[in-house]
Amino acid sequence: MKNKKKLLGAAACTAAALVLTACGGGGSGPSQGAGEPVIDGTLTVAINEDPGNLLRHINSSATLSYVYPWAYEAPVYFDADGEAQGWLAESWEETPTSLQFTIRDDVLCDDGSSLTAETVANNYRWILDPENGSSFVGLVVPADAVVEHDDAARTVTLTTETPNSFLLPQLGIHPIYCQGALDDPDSVAAATNGTGLYRLVQAVQGDHYTFERKDDYAWGPEGGVDGSTPGVPKSVVVRIIENPSTRANLLLSGELNLTAVQGPDEDRVAASADPLIANSLVTGGFAYSQAEGRPTADEQVRIALTQALDLDALMRVQTADKGERASRLAVLPPQICQYDAATTNLPASDPEAAAATLDDLGWVMGPNGIRERDGEQLTLHFAWNTRWPETSATAELIAEQWAAVGVGVEQDGSEYGVFIERVRAENAASEIDVVWHAANYSVPNVLTSFVAGPVPPTGNNYAAISNPEFDALVGEASQYTGAEACATWEQAESEMYSSADYVPFAMRPEVTYSRGIEATLGGAWDTATSFILVQE
Template structure:
């Protein structure tokens, strides 16, 4: 086999040398994407973000770059006066990739399957989902204002009935998007082609591919060598490597994602708000943002970034760095240096283990920086670099001490959904752990139910003030999304909500 491939390559080279007039340059019609995330499953509840970003699956509701809700597969939606019934009217003449037509019954079946699985729809008090003519009808047990935002999440993408086996498992991803899958090889890659019967504007390119390349330096090298056309999420070294190249463009866009520390408040070292404030004071955010991320403006002064205007408050006292004050606060709580300099109280060391993962290449580096900075105030922080799944697993079984991650508050276009999941009663896998605030729970409930903008704004303000004061999670930096591509690839737009790679708008310069 190897000999035959070498012979074929030799023959091709000979043809190029001996008969150049017969070699015709063809316009490029394909785009290769490289990102850090594996394609581990066909199930939209777990890997739907990849299928959504690649333009394969679509949702009833879409969102523009500002987070405003816009029509998706539903051309319009409305709620009853009591807020208990929502109607989503479908677009006409929409086809799935298998040639079958979309109707309310099929959309309802897809959503009911999503509802039966762990995922975003479990956050809403849904009584039932039914079909009525061209409408998908969702009945609620109590008002839930952000329901349309949930219907924009990847886990609610509408798939054809043939996507599912009789037992409900996903056997194919047959969506309605501008691209359909032609090949998938979990966990590394998938390939798509333009869907000629797409209901919207057809894609400009004919095919595209996705490859999981977990190491940031590998993605940078792939762009430099021409092995990929769109590399998503670069580390500072990769940005420095690619920025000077004449034929490569590096795009940097702030997005509603925050790098933060999740704390298990059941641990005696973390149970007191004063101790958490001390740990926050012992983080040099500006140094991390400038030295590791390469963006000094990314230092987080509060949890929610400025890109989330309704959730970012200029009136909050900003988080700052003060190692002396941090030491004083811990001393007030009875923590005293032991023989090795590590703080002790009641015979227990101030020792914790931090879990993080390398899919976002900056996280292990930030973990090492926090480890060093906390050591300066007498805190022994061990760092464990593993899989991202280790964090929710540690939340569920109670084994987690501290976690470092990048939380996407644009997972749905309305951040209230994520906030309720993270800071509601019982906390969440990617939010608070063993922190219960009746004040916050009440404010979240009000924000979820009300359609009055002033009342909602008051509730949101109450949430962000409490989170800033009590620090159930400690913000470190606001995320900057980075994408590199050849300058010849035109139409690249970095989606701040990370919903799409924008493949259908891409084209190669002639």
């Protein structure tokens, strides 16, 4: 039996929000504080919005990734070297079509019950049950998975018909809920029933969530903490503070211990606080609709439109000049696959070549400066969301650069919830030519559902992308496990980018800063219960 599996890259991220954004994961290691432990202190965290329903199985919100790890644990976590380590699972075995965990026998739930192999298995069964409407079918638990358990042997076994390169990071870091939560999901919408170091004792929606330490907690991973470790907080308070400047001010004044900071406040925070958790997120990208009848269904049109853009300039606007070009589909830790397929294969900026190609395709300049063909104007319906404040300016710059080669743009910007409803509507790809896409996860196969396969409402392929070469290479890559699959995944993504199906162009660092915290397991949100308070 394996109890470790070596993966490439940095530390782990919690199971990410999978729609069009994700959690902060990874880690830069412990903070540099060297003070004495604070006994029975309170650790205060600030997040920018309410997490909503606390049942992760139905809520893919990125914000929830900063809240549930205080109360819930997963079978494994990934350390700072990208190596899988046991947590609820003491050992495991993995093949491209199977994953088996052996579950510890000393783990207790909030309600006092013992965690069994059956309960772990029932978490995956709950996600697969179509009556529950989980958003993690196919994203975390493969849709064709068969789940079995053996309580006497303490094993949970998942088998699939379709090979999968990354079953361990997909399933292994997803949080496990206790049986009472699965039996009554409403009971954990604003409460907890998990195995973690803390239990939720107060939930004030839109304001704060207070967790209290379980002093009898004794089953943490090797090198972690237990309920009596000096410096382990007695309480954890997660506050909802929307304004980033307010979060920065409270961190610098000592009223917060932990918060993410971006934008104009970051420089002053970085001068006084420790970067406890750091990773990069893809924040800028879009896909061209390939629905029948849309002009962007033509590969040569997509290539020309991409050549018309200065992707480096778009990246600088989208990241407030703090980022870099996106390199691949999956950039979150644990980075099993590390390669640059995007910048080396996306069409290079060449507005003159773009104009010439559009001329050759019959899209000629009309009297109003917009290209036309057979009486149809080349005006693109561009749907994007305002989750990142820089996106509006980026969308305007895209429109300006397309206008320079005679392409019109009908802007369709909206807040995140409205945007998701819009692009997930039936036949949306037949009305939208360009859709914003900036999803994040640690393994590429999870993100494949956004660039291949069924369209909404049955799938996540918002732009109705179809690339047979990509699909074939994905199938080939799935025959391998872990890092062995990466070379073929790189080939698959290269096919997608060279065809300008999906154009990721911006990636920016997301840093969570801390005051008075040390991380015994290397600084990541899914191991947040290993954080201890120290005197500054």
